[in-house]
Amino acid sequence: MRLRQAVKTLQASTPLRYVAGGALSLAAVLLRVALQSVLQDQNRYAFLLPATIICAIFLGFGPGMFCCLLGVLLTMKLVLRGPNQLMYWDKSDVGGLVLFLALNIGILFLAHRETQEKRRRIETERKLEQLNAELEQKVAERTRQLEIANEELEGFCYSMAHDLRTPSRAIAGNARIMLEDHSTSLTPELQNHLRRINGAAIKLGSLLDGLLTHARLAKQELMLREVRIDELAREIAFVEARRMKAEVQLDSADGIVVNADERQMRVMLRALLDNAILYRKAGEPAHIRLSVEGGALIMADDGIGFDMAFAHKVFLPFERLHRDEAYPGVGIGLANVERVVQRHGGAVSIESVPEEGTRVRIALPTLSMLGAPNPEFQTTGS
Numbered sequence: 001m002r003l004r005q006a007v008k009t010l011q012a013s014t015p016l017r018y019v020a021g022g023a024l025s026l027a028a029v030l031l032r033v034a035l036q037s038v039l040q041d042q043n044r045y046a047f048l049l050p051a052t053i054i055c056a057i058f059l060g061f062g063p064g065m066f067c068c069l070l071g072v073l074l075t076m077k078l079v080l081r082g083p084n085q086l087m088y089w090d091k092s093d094v095g096g097l098v099l100f101l102a103l104n105i106g107i108l109f110l111a112h113r114e115t116q117e118k119r120r121r122i123e124t125e126r127k128l129e130q131l132n133a134e135l136e137q138k139v140a141e142r143t144r145q146l147e148i149a150n151e152e153l154e155g156f157c158y159s160m161a162h163d164l165r166t167p168s169r170a171i172a173g174n175a176r177i178m179l180e181d182h183s184t185s186l187t188p189e190l191q192n193h194l195r196r197i198n199g200a201a202i203k204l205g206s207l208l209d210g211l212l213t214h215a216r217l218a219k220q221e222l223m224l225r226e227v228r229i230d231e232l233a234r235e236i237a238f239v240e241a242r243r244m245k246a247e248v249q250l251d252s253a254d255g256i257v258v259n260a261d262e263r264q265m266r267v268m269l270r271a272l273l274d275n276a277i278l279y280r281k282a283g284e285p286a287h288i289r290l291s292v293e294g295g296a297l298i299m300a301d302d303g304i305g306f307d308m309a310f311a312h313k314v315f316l317p318f319e320r321l322h323r324d325e326a327y328p329g330v331g332i333g334l335a336n337v338e339r340v341v342q343r344h345g346g347a348v349s350i351e352s353v354p355e356e357g358t359r360v361r362i363a364l365p366t367l368s369m370l371g372a373p374n375p376e377f378q379t380t381g382s
Contacts, residue, residue: 021063024051025071033078045075045100052104056111064111068104072097157215165208172201203330207318210332213267214317217339222261229256229265229297229367233290236270246277247285255370256292260344268340271333272360276301279358292369302357314350337362 028047032039048071056064076097175198179191186194230252241248250273258265273288280286280303289300306314306321313319315338320331334350337360341348345365352358 017059017063018066021055021059021067022070024055025067026074027051029071029074029078032075045071048072048075049100049104049107053107053111056108057115060115061108061112064108068101068108072101155215157211165205165212168201168205168208172198172205175201206330207332210318210330210336214332214336214339217264217267217336217343220261220264222264222343224259224261227258227260227262227265229258229269230254230290232262232265233269233273236266237273237288240270240273240277241286244274244277246280248273248277248288249285250288250290252290253292253369256290256297257368257370258297258344258364259366260364264340264343268337268362271337272299275333276303276358279303279305281355292367295367296361296363297367298359298361300357300359305352305354305356305358307354308352311350311352315348 025048028051031047032045048068051071052064052068055067175194178186179194179198183191233252234250237248237250276288276299277286280301287302289298291298291300310321313321315334317335318331338348341362341364346363348363349361350358351361
């Protein structure tokens with residue numbers, strides 16, 4: 001750590017880099033002088049070459065070249081022919097010097113290029129890290145703003161839907177009263193208008209109820225407990241079959257449990273069962289199967305199904321794939337299902353084939369079967 005700090009200090013000061021280069025050169029030559037009796041006339045530049053490379057890599061091209069040239073001069077003075085003679089023009093000495101200089105210059109250029117490339121990489125990485133940090137900060141700020149805006153929008157929708165429920169019910173009630181109490185004095189055309197007003201007001205009330213439920217699911221504090229999905233589904237199927245005046249055959253596995261908010265599980269199951277009952281084939285009972293496969297809750301039916309080209313729309317609020325006249329509804333059920341599942345840390349997907357049925361896969365992390373180990377939790381696939 002201290003060595004790294006010392007290198008950074010040297011690299012930050014140009015004079016210190018040249019001083020360090022000179023010191024390395026002198027140390028290399030003095031080491032060669034100390035080993036003169038052993039090496040004789042061999043490997044005269046053996047220690048100067050590593051010193052030059054070290055200077056080039058850690059201190060830069062300039063200090064590396066300075067180290068090389070100073071080392072050559074010191075070697076000529078102290079190694080070649082003793083301390084009292086600057087140079088002795090022996091051909092072998094000149095050849096060795098030229099070869100050494102050529103080798104050093106080549107190494108210096110390569111080391112310089114590598115150092116420059118490394119510095120560019122470091123600078124690029126630093127800029128990328130800075131840009132990433134700025135981007136993350138902007139994304140976090142934008143996310144916070146969107147969350148605030150979304151909360152405000154949901155609060156506004158909740159308040160608006162709540163406040164509009166009473167007027168919509170009043171409109172529907174008054175239209176119905178006029179039809180019941182004054183039908184004899186009203187022309188057929190006026191009666192038809194009142195029926196349309198009553199129907200539109202009832203539909204508006206259903207839309208407002210759906211919007212309230214959707215907003216409430218996001219705001220509601222979760223009260224987690226063990227919920228028997230199979231028992232809850234049977235209870236809801238019985239009630240909805242009577243309400244919708246339909247024959248329902250529910251085939252459910254026993255002992256399906258999940259640690260969840262029972263109120264929200266009830267909303268989820270009611271929406272799924274209502275869809276399965278509503279979109280059954282004409283003149284046939286609704287056959288519904290509830291099971292656990294691959295760690296996920298599966299609800300499948302043999303109803304009219306839909307084209308998977310429109311699958312991206314089914315979880316959007318108030319999106320409908322069928323005409324109101326044939327299949328009345330407001331289009332909020334699957335949006336509520338997705339919200340409930342997401343609030344419980346899971347994922348939902350859907351598959352359908354026209355005239356063959358629909359299969360909904362709900363992956364919940366706490367789903368299990370009584371008397372069996374928890375199945376592996378998966379959020380994708382079917």
